[in-house]
Amino acid sequence: MMEPILREGLSALSLPTGGIPALIRYGELLAERNKVMNLTAITEPAEAARLHFLDSAALLALADFRGEAVVDVGTGAGFPGLPLRILEPSLRLTLLDAQRKRVDFLREVCGELGLEDVECVHGRAEEFARERREGFGLAVSRAVAALPVLAELCLPLVKTGGRFLAMKSVDTAEELNASGRAVSLLGGRLEKPVDYVIPGTNIPRRLVIITKIAETPKKYPRTFAKIKKNPL
Ligand code: SAH
Numbered sequence: 001m002m003e004p005i006l007r008e009g010l011s012a013l014s015l016p017t018g019g020i021p022a023l024i025r026y027g028e029l030l031a032e033r034n035k036v037m038n039l040t041a042i043t044e045p046a047e048a049a050r051l052h053f054l055d056s057a058a059l060l061a062l063a064d065f066r067g068e069a070v071v072d073v074g075t076g077a078g079f080p081g082l083p084l085r086i087l088e089p090s091l092r093l094t095l096l097d098a099q100r101k102r103v104d105f106l107r108e109v110c111g112e113l114g115l116e117d118v119e120c121v122h123g124r125a126e127e128f129a130r131e132r133r134e135g136f137g138l139a140v141s142r143a144v145a146a147l148p149v150l151a152e153l154c155l156p157l158v159k160t161g162g163r164f165l166a167m168k169s170v171d172t173a174e175e176l177n178a179s180g181r182a183v184s185l186l187g188g189r190l191e192k193p194v195d196y197v198i199p200g201t202n203i204p205r206r207l208v209i210i211t212k213i214a215e216t217p218k219k220y221p222r223t224f225a226k227i228k229k230n231p232l
Helices: 001-011 020-033 045-061 081-087 100-113 124-131 145-159 173-185 223-227
Strands: 069-073 092-097 119-122 138-143 159-169 188-190 194-195 204-212
Touching: 001 020, 001 045, 001 069, 020 045, 020 100, 045 081, 045 138, 045 159, 045 204, 069 081, 069 188, 081 092, 081 100, 081 223, 092 100, 092 124, 100 119, 100 138, 124 145, 138 145, 138 204, 145 173, 173 188
Parallel strands: 069 092, 069 138, 092 119, 138 159
Antiparallel strands: 159 204, 188 204, 194 204
């Protein structure tokens, strides 16, 4: 059921299809484990193929991930990071999530798929930034927080010259306007966002691209309580 959708979608993105068996196994584990723990609202195979795997895969057509150290902030059940790593094996991936059971699930999937080099971290982004500040060429994130908050969680992790890619819906004009100050205080520069359609659907998406042009001042990120109460 997933196979033809993935094959067609990846071909439409001009991406290699060799990762399809791993994506299918991942989808099976997701549907199975979701019966006993809350991982995602989407497990029906055709839907998961499009809304999780192809939505994630679309990033590979929009940015160069080859050989990059990538952190996926608030990855949940692994999106978008894990499909990116399956389809682009040179990517050095760190999956970060604040919920332990989700990280346990990710470790299980990586074990099953033989992805031993994927780092699965249970923790909060604002605390992880203390250990791995400016440690990644790319940060990615989907469905975690509004941009002013998300920028403070993600930009400290990105090295100068690197980029933060935020997956958003297309109605983000207001959110984008509201994030200008936060982004520049954190050492970032908002680029022109890129709109795309998930292959095989008519669902539009927007990739917000932020380039790290200067080191993030040491006072950021603040504690989550402060970030939330008083977004930049
Ligand atoms: N990116 C996934 C999951 C989105 S749900 C997807 O698109 O399907 C949001 C996830 O972000 C949750 O799993 C939650 O635990 C995690 N999260 C929220 N705030 C976080 C923080 N400050 N640090 C790390 N993870 C966080």
